[in-house]
Amino acid sequence: MGILDRFEQSLDKLVNGAFAKAFKSELQPVEIAATLQQEMDERAAVVSRSRTLVPNEFTVSVSPEDAERLSTYADAVTGELASLVAEHAGEQRYTFLGPIVVRLRADPDLNTGMCRVASQTVHGPAASVPPAGRGAGGAAASGAGPTGRAPQRRSQRPAAGESVTKTTPAARVSGGTAVPARLLAAGTEIPLRGTTVLGRGTEQVDVRLEDPAVSRRHARITLAGQPIIEDLGSTNGTIVDGVRITRRALADGSVIRLGSTDITFRSP
Numbered sequence: 125m126g127i128l129d130r131f132e133q134s135l136d137k138l139v140n141g142a143f144a145k146a147f148k149s150e151l152q153p154v155e156i157a158a159t160l161q162q163e164m165d166e167r168a169a170v171v172s173r174s175r176t177l178v179p180n181e182f183t184v185s186v187s188p189e190d191a192e193r194l195s196t197y198a199d200a201v202t203g204e205l206a207s208l209v210a211e212h213a214g215e216q217r218y219t220f221l222g223p224i225v226v227r228l229r230a231d232p233d234l235n236t237g238m239c240r241v242a243s244q245t246v247h248g249p250a251a252s253v254p255p256a257g258r259g260a261g262g263a264a265a266s267g268a269g270p271t272g273r274a275p276q277r278r279s280q281r282p283a284a285g286e287s288v289t290k291t292t293p294a295a296r297v298s299g300g301t302a303v304p305a306r307l308l309a310a311g312t313e314i315p316l317r318g319t320t321v322l323g324r325g326t327e328q329v330d331v332r333l334e335d336p337a338v339s340r341r342h343a344r345i346t347l348a349g350q351p352i353i354e355d356l357g358s359t360n361g362t363i364v365d366g367v368r369i370t371r372r373a374l375a376d377g378s379v380i381r382l383g384s385t386d387i388t389f390r391s392p
Contacts, residue, residue, distance in 0.1 A: 151190045151237045153201060157208050160184070160226070163241045164209065168218060169384040172334040177384065178213060179243035180220040183227045186239045191230035202226045221310060221386070222246045245386060247308065305347055305391040307331065307380075313390075320345045321356070322382060337383025345374070351391060353380065 164178045171177055184205070186194065194201055205226040213220065222245070234240065304315040314331060322331040325340030333342070339358035346352045351374040355362040363381035364372050374380075378389045 178218040180222045181225040185231035187234040188230045189236045308388040335383040335385045
């Protein structure tokens with residue numbers, strides 16, 4: 125039995141068959157499920173030979189008529205859809221950077237029987253990958269999905285094949301307590317020193333990102349005074365909070381995108 129068949133069977137059990145009676149329009153839950161799978165496959169980003177990232181938050185837009193029909197069973201539907209997303213990720217060996225969330229919303233621009241999915245990656249704690257072939261009843265709408273392989277900290281130069289590596293940490297002093305400025309990537313904190321170079325290369329790089337869209341020496345973060353990030357002439361550019369930059373000050377919580385990799389800057 126395939127994922128979509130298990131999804132229909134599980135959902136039918138949850139609502140005791142009443143759901144099918146409520147849906148006399150062309151839109152069926154299994155069509156939403158198939159659209160979610162397609163969205164994941166189209167947005168999948170290969171960052172290494174053993175790691176493919178996909179979005180973890182999905183907003184499903186449906187017509188007002190279908191939204192009204194769905195409202196009675198919204199919790200059951202979004203819960204089963206989140207479970208399907210987790211199971212599909214397990215079979216395809218996809219990785220999430222945060223918990224899986226599926227939301228439903230009414231869109232007056234859509235006709236009855238139509239749906240549209242928008243997705244994004246939102247960092248947060250993630251649980252383990254469900255085993256391939258598991259039934260679709262194990263995750264909630266805001267439930268946990270697969271977790272990324274955490275980058276490792278080492279004091280020496282990274283070896284080929286490691287995803288993210290950071291060298292000796294440095295700390296700022298705030299209120300008498302040493303607090304390091306740091307990066308958050310794939311759920312791991314990476315302390316920063318005075319000057320930190322990020323890139324895909326194995327030489328002259330402090331934080332190594334195994335992302336084919338990242339240049340060998342992509343960007344540099346400097347902590348002297350106001351934290352600054354500079355693009356080092358990368359091919360695909362450096363994005364900070366949605367804006368492509370050449371040089372820009374960083375604030376606590378700034379989201380840096382290098383290639384297809386999102387990194388959050390944190391500072392005291």
